Amino acid sequence: DAKTTQPPSMDCAEGRAANLPCNHSTISGNEYVYWYRQIHSQGPQYIIHGLKNNETNEMASLIITEDRKSSTLILPHATLRDTAVYYCIVSLGVNAGGTSYGKLTFGQGTILTVHP
């Protein structure tokens, strides 16, 4: 699975959009981009995933560049409860030739702090 690079920390004002970048320059054509977050002392929480097209759900938007070498997670109106570690993960699912289920490599992620 491709490796990802994220800034170690970011700050955001409450109510503003939080834009979290992720570089995955070695991504292969059938690898998905996943975003998870982990609030202190809780289990990781799935946010969103995508392959090529931009995606949006009730939590966030995922913007993937045309060459797929980077992506941005957008929290449109950050709240204090969005303070967490955000993980960008690239994974080759089993159906696409991967060899292991659930083998998500959680790196160090980005610590997002939302300020009042």
Added chain:
Amino acid sequence: DAGITQSPRHKVTETGTPVTLRCHQTENHRYMYWYRQDPGHGLRLIHYSYGVKDTDKGEVSDGYSVSRSKTEDFLLTLESATSSQTSVYFCAISETQGVEKLFFGSGTQLSVL
């Protein structure tokens, strides 16, 4: 929140004793996973299950065994606990094969003294 319950939430045990952690789901999802989380290592997959009685090893399976006799329960056993197994253990479930959309439990803090 997905219906995942981990028990116990906290456990302190001594080196050499057996320990079993339980993960119970009410979602009827086919796939279940056990991860451990340690500072500096992130989350690492221990074992996973793709159906009743169907399990396989993850990247850090040494010293651990699992069993799944029912869809809803996935047990992780440390046959003889060691201090290196002190960690936070997370159970996760997923419904869809090939898409890694996992739902995690709240975790079990295990301390091996």
